[in-house]
Amino acid sequence: xxxxxxxxxxxxLEENEMPKQWYNxxxxxxxxxxxxxxxxxxxxxxxxxxxxxxxxxxxRQELDDVTPYIDIPQEILDFYKMYRPSPLVRAYxxxxxxxxxxxxxxxxxxxxxxxxxxLNSAIAQAYYAKKQGLKGVTTExxxxxxxxxxxxxxxxxxxxxxxxxxxxxxxxKPFRREVMxxxxxxxxxxxxxxxxxxRRILAEHPGTSGSLGCAISEAVEAATHQEGYRYVLGSxxxxxxLHQTVIGLETKTALDKYGIVPDLIIGCAGGGSNxxxxxxxFMGEKLRGEKNYRIIAVEPASCPSxxxxxxxxDFCDTGMVCPLAKMYTLGSGFIxxxxxxxxxxxxxxxPVLSQLYHDGLMEAVAVEQTxxxxxxEQFARVEGILPAPESSHAxxxxxxxxxxxxxxxxxKTIVFGLTGTGYFDMYAYEKYNDGQMTDTIPTDADxxxxxxxxxxxxxx
Amino acid sequence: xxxxxxxxxxxxLEENEMPKQWYNxxxxxxxxxxxxxxxxxxxxxxxxxxxxxxxxxxxRQELDDVTPYIDIPQEILDFYKMYRPSPLVRAYxxxxxxxxxxxxxxxxxxxxxxxxxxLNSAIAQAYYAKKQGLKGVTTExxxxxxxxxxxxxxxxxxxxxxxxxxxxxxxxKPFRREVMxxxxxxxxxxxxxxxxxxRRILAEHPGTSGSLGCAISEAVEAATHQEGYRYVLGSxxxxxxLHQTVIGLETKTALDKYGIVPDLIIGCAGGGSNxxxxxxxFMGEKLRGEKNYRIIAVEPASCPSxxxxxxxxDFCDTGMVCPLAKMYTLGSGFIxxxxxxxxxxxxxxxPVLSQLYHDGLMEAVAVEQTxxxxxxEQFARVEGILPAPESSHAxxxxxxxxxxxxxxxxxKTIVFGLTGTGYFDMYAYEKYNDGQMTDTIPTDADxxxxxxxxxxxxxx
Numbered sequence: 001x002x003x004x005x006x007x008x009x010x011x012x013l014e015e016n017e018m019p020k021q022w023y024n025x026x027x028x029x030x031x032x033x034x035x036x037x038x039x040x041x042x043x044x045x046x047x048x049x050x051x052x053x054x055x056x057x058x059x060r061q062e063l064d065d066v067t068p069y070i071d072i073p074q075e076i077l078d079f080y081k082m083y084r085p086s087p088l089v090r091a092y093x094x095x096x097x098x099x100x101x102x103x104x105x106x107x108x109x110x111x112x113x114x115x116x117x118x119l120n121s122a123i124a125q126a127y128y129a130k131k132q133g134l135k136g137v138t139t140e141x142x143x144x145x146x147x148x149x150x151x152x153x154x155x156x157x158x159x160x161x162x163x164x165x166x167x168x169x170x171x172x173k174p175f176r177r178e179v180m181x182x183x184x185x186x187x188x189x190x191x192x193x194x195x196x197x198x199r200r201i202l203a204e205h206p207g208t209s210g211s212l213g214c215a216i217s218e219a220v221e222a223a224t225h226q227e228g229y230r231y232v233l234g235s236x237x238x239x240x241x242l243h244q245t246v247i248g249l250e251t252k253t254a255l256d257k258y259g260i261v262p263d264l265i266i267g268c269a270g271g272g273s274n275x276x277x278x279x280x281x282f283m284g285e286k287l288r289g290e291k292n293y294r295i296i297a298v299e300p301a302s303c304p305s306x307x308x309x310x311x312x313x314d315f316c317d318t319g320m321v322c323p324l325a326k327m328y329t330l331g332s333g334f335i336x337x338x339x340x341x342x343x344x345x346x347x348x349x350x351p352v353l354s355q356l357y358h359d360g361l362m363e364a365v366a367v368e369q370t371x372x373x374x375x376x377e378q379f380a381r382v383e384g385i386l387p388a389p390e391s392s393h394a395x396x397x398x399x400x401x402x403x404x405x406x407x408x409x410x411x412k413t414i415v416f417g418l419t420g421t422g423y424f425d426m427y428a429y430e431k432y433n434d435g436q437m438t439d440t441i442p443t444d445a446d447x448x449x450x451x452x453x454x455x456x457x458x459x460x
Numbered sequence: 461x462x463x464x465x466x467x468x469x470x471x472x473l474e475e476n477e478m479p480k481q482w483y484n485x486x487x488x489x490x491x492x493x494x495x496x497x498x499x500x501x502x503x504x505x506x507x508x509x510x511x512x513x514x515x516x517x518x519x520r521q522e523l524d525d526v527t528p529y530i531d532i533p534q535e536i537l538d539f540y541k542m543y544r545p546s547p548l549v550r551a552y553x554x555x556x557x558x559x560x561x562x563x564x565x566x567x568x569x570x571x572x573x574x575x576x577x578x579l580n581s582a583i584a585q586a587y588y589a590k591k592q593g594l595k596g597v598t599t600e601x602x603x604x605x606x607x608x609x610x611x612x613x614x615x616x617x618x619x620x621x622x623x624x625x626x627x628x629x630x631x632x633k634p635f636r637r638e639v640m641x642x643x644x645x646x647x648x649x650x651x652x653x654x655x656x657x658x659r660r661i662l663a664e665h666p667g668t669s670g671s672l673g674c675a676i677s678e679a680v681e682a683a684t685h686q687e688g689y690r691y692v693l694g695s696x697x698x699x700x701x702l703h704q705t706v707i708g709l710e711t712k713t714a715l716d717k718y719g720i721v722p723d724l725i726i727g728c729a730g731g732g733s734n735x736x737x738x739x740x741x742f743m744g745e746k747l748r749g750e751k752n753y754r755i756i757a758v759e760p761a762s763c764p765s766x767x768x769x770x771x772x773x774d775f776c777d778t779g780m781v782c783p784l785a786k787m788y789t790l791g792s793g794f795i796x797x798x799x800x801x802x803x804x805x806x807x808x809x810x811p812v813l814s815q816l817y818h819d820g821l822m823e824a825v826a827v828e829q830t831x832x833x834x835x836x837e838q839f840a841r842v843e844g845i846l847p848a849p850e851s852s853h854a855x856x857x858x859x860x861x862x863x864x865x866x867x868x869x870x871x872k873t874i875v876f877g878l879t880g881t882g883y884f885d886m887y888a889y890e891k892y893n894d895g896q897m898t899d900t901i902p903t904d905a906d907x908x909x910x911x912x913x914x915x916x917x918x919x920x
Contacts (some may be wrong), residue, residue, distance in 0.1 A: 010541070083844055116882075155841040179846060181893045182893060380642060383542065384539075384572060385573055386639060423635070423883040423884065424883065429638050429641075429920075432643045445757065
C-alpha cells in the first residue's frame with residue numbers, strides 16, 4: 001500500500017481508532033484451554049467456586065471461552081486514553097545498524113509510569129473490583145511492574161491496594177517499592193509474618209528470599225481473610241490475556257493502516273500476558289484459517305517452561321491454595337537460580353498459550369541472559385530506549401531473525417513486543433556492565449526435582 | 461474552533477508537522493542578552509575566544525542574536541523522530557479532580573530514556589561535535605538527566621562521552637550512573653583527582669559533596685586538556701535555549717491545530733533550558749506585539765535566583781574558568797542546602813531569560829519543596845505520570861492557578877511544561893513518603909555570602 005519511506009518512525013493511532021472491545025481468542029480455539037481444578041478435590045471450578053478469591057465480573061471473563069469480543073467499559077477506555085494508544089515503532093535505526101533487509105517493528109508499552117504493559121489489565125481488574133463495591137485488592141509482584149501498575153490503577157479509582165513483593169525484589173528494588181507507596185499502596189516483603197502461609201514457609205525455609213509462587217499464596221490468603229477484598233493477578237489467567245489484547249488489536253490496526261503484513265511475531269513469555277495480548281488477533285486469523293504467521297515465544301533459559309517444561313495440571317502457587325491450571329510448567333517448587341536477573345521467573349505459563357503451543361500453533365525458544373543483555377544494550381544505543389530485561393528476550397530473537405535475513409536476503413517483516421523499560425533494573429545492568437553476569441541454566445536434575453512436585457490429577 | 465470534548469487526551473503531531481527550524485527569540489528582543497566576558501580581562505568574548513572550549517557551529521549559534529530561524533540539520537531531525545513529537549496532554553483527570561473550570565495542558569518531555577527534555581539539545585550538540593570531527597565531549601551533570609541525554613546522543617553518533625557527576629548525586633543515584641555507562645559514557649564523581657581544579661577544590665574543601673559549578677570547572681578543564689575534545693553544557697547557554705525551542709514550537713503547532721490560545725504559560729526554571737524552550741515562540745509573539753500571555757517561571761525557594769538573586773555579571777562555574785555571563789545569580793559560591801531534593805540547583809539563570817525577566821516580560825515565583833512533592837503526588841495519582849521533582853515545581857503553580865480559577869469561575873487556559881519523569885528520584889520521594897522532607901530556605905545572610913563572591917566588572 002505505502003512505500004517504505006512513507007512509514008513514520010512511530011505509528012500512533014487516533015483516539016477514535018483505539019479498540020473498544022477486547023478479543024477473546026478462546027472463542028476461536030478448537031481445543032479450549034482446560035478448566036481450572038479445585039486443588040483439594042480435582043473437580044473443575046465454576047463461577048461460585050471462584051467467588052471467594054476473584055471478582056465476579058472477572059470470573060465471568062475467566063470462564064467465557066465462547067464470546068469472541070467483549071466490550072471495554074467506558075471508564076477503562078478513558079483511563080486507556082491517559083497513556084494509550086502506545087506507539088508502533090518502525091526500528092529504522094536498528095535496521096540500519098544491522099544492515100538487514102528485514103523490516104522491524106515493535107509495539108512499545110513502556111511509556112507509562114508502571115513502565116510496562118501491565119497497566120492494561122491492572123485498570124480493568126481494579127475497575128471491576130470497584131464496580132463490585134469492594135474496599136480493596138491484594139496481589140503479588142516480582143520484578144514490581146505489576147504491583148506498580150495495580151497501585152496506579154487503585155490510586156486512580158480510590159481502592160486500597162496491598163502488594164506482597166518477593167523479598168529479594170523488595171530489597172534490590174527499593175525504588176519500585178517507593179513508586180508503589182507514592183501511589184498509596186501497602187507493600188509487604190514476602191514471605192512475611194502477616195499470613196499463615198508466609199509463617200509456614202518462613203519456618204520451613206528460614207532466610208528464603210521468596211518467590212512469585214509464595215507471594216501469590218500470601219496475597220490469596222490476605223484477600224480471603226479480609227472483608228471486602230479480592231485477589232488479582234497480573235499474568236497467566238485467561239482474563240489477563242483478554243485485557244492485554246488491546247496491545248495486539250492496536251498493533252493490527254496500525255499495521256493495517258499502512259498495509260503491512262508481518263511474517264513473524266515475537267514476544268517474551270513469563271506468565272504469557274504480553275505475548276498472549278500481542279498475538280491474539282493474529283492467532284485468531286490463523287485459527288480461522290484466514291492468514292498464516294510465524295509466532296515465537298521467547299523465554300529465559302533459566303526458567304524454560306515452554307521448551308523444557310511439562311504440559312500438565314499444576315499448582316499456580318507455592319502454598320497450593322490456588323486452583324490448578326493445565327499448563328506448561330516446571331513444577332510449583334521450581335525457583336530459577338538467584339543469579340538470574342532477566343525476569344520472567346514464573347514456573348508455569350498461561351493455559352491459553354500452553355494449549356496453542358501444544359497444538360503446534362506457535363514456536364518457543366529459550367535464550368541466555370548474557371546474550372539478552374547484549375541485545376538490550378545494542379538496542380538501547382540505536383533506538384534510544386533502555387529496555388526491560390524481560391522485553392529484551394524478544395529483542396534478542398528479533399535481532400537474530402533480522403541478521404538471518406541479512407544472510408538470506410529475505411525482506412521479512414518482523415513485529416515484536418517491547419513490553420517495558422528497564423529503569424528499575426539497573427542492578428542487573430550494572431552486573432552486565434561490570435562483566436559480572438553469568439548464565440544460569442538448570443540441569444536436568446534441577447528440573448526433575450521440580451517435576452516431582454506435580455500433583456497426581458486423575459485423568460478424566 | 462473545536463468544542464472541548466473534541467480535544468483528545470493527547471495531541472500528537474504528525475511527523476511532517478514537526479518543526480524543521482529552531483526559533484531564536486534573541487532576534488526579536490529589543491534588549492539583547494549581554495555578551496559573555498573573558499573572566500580574566502572582562503572583555504567581551506568573540507568566536508575565536510570561545511573556540512578552545514566550545515564547538516565551532518555551537519559558538520555561531522551562541523553569538524547569533526539576529527537570525528530568527530535556524531535550520532535543524534536532517535540528522536538531528538531523524539533523531540528527533542525517534543522520540544518526538546512529544547505529546548501535548550489535556551489534563552482532563554487533573555481538571556476533574558480539582559473541580560476547576562480552567563483548561564490545563566502540559567507538554568510532556570519525559571517519554572524517552574533520558575527521562576527529560578535534555579535530549580533535544582544533547583543530540584544537537586553531539587551532532588555539531590561529530591561534524592567538526594571531534595573525538596568526544598565532556599560535560600557535567602547534577603541530577604543526571606543531562607548526562608544521560610548526552611550519553612545517549614554520543615552512543616548514537618559514536619562519540620566519546622565523559623561526564624563529571626556531582627558527587628552527592630553520583631552516590632545517591634547509582635542507577636543514573638549505570639544508564640550512562642550502558643550508553644558507553646565514562647562517569648567520574650566530582651570533585652575528582654583527575655583535574656587540577658578538582659584537586660584544588662578537594663584540598664580547600666575536603667569531604668565536599670560537590671556542586672554543579674565545580675563539576676563544570678572540571679569538565680571544561682578536561683575538554684581543553686585533551687586533543688579533539690570540547691565542552692558541552694545542558695542549560696543556561698543561548699544555544700541550549702535555541703535547541704529547546706522544539707518544545708515550544710511543537711506546543712504552539714498543537715495548540716493552533718485546535719484553535720487553543722493559552723492565557724498562562726508556566727515552566728520550572730533551574731538554568732532555564734526547558735522554560736526558555738517552551739516559552740520562546742510565545743514570547744516572540746509578545747515581543748512583536750502580536751499577542752499577550754502571562755508567563756511564569758517557577759523556581760525552588762532553596763535556590764531562588766530570579767526572586768532573590770541579583771542581575772549581574774557572574775562566573776558560570778566555581779573554578780572561575782568559564783566566561784562571565786550577565787544573569788540573575790546567587791553568586792557562583794552559593795550551594796543550596798543539602799536537604800534540598802527538588803533539583804534546579806544552579807546558582808545562575810539563562811542570560812536570555814534573565815534579560816526578559818528584567819524587562820518585565822515574565823514573572824517568577826519561588827515554591828517550597830514539600831508543597832512541590834505534595835503537588836507531584838496529587839498529579840501522579842490522577843494523571844498517571846510520576847513527575848520529576850524539577851517538573852513538579854511547574855505542576856505546583858499550575859494547580860494553584862487552576863484552584864484560583866475554581867474560586868473566581870474563570871475558564872483560563874493553562875499550559876505548563878512537564879519536563880521529565882522521577883524514576884531516578886525515588887530517594888527524594890521516599891523522604892517525602894516517610895514524612896522526613898523539610899523546607900530549606902536560605903537566610904538573607906546565606907545570600908549575602910553568595911553575593912560577596914560576585915566579580916567587580918567595570919561598567920562600560
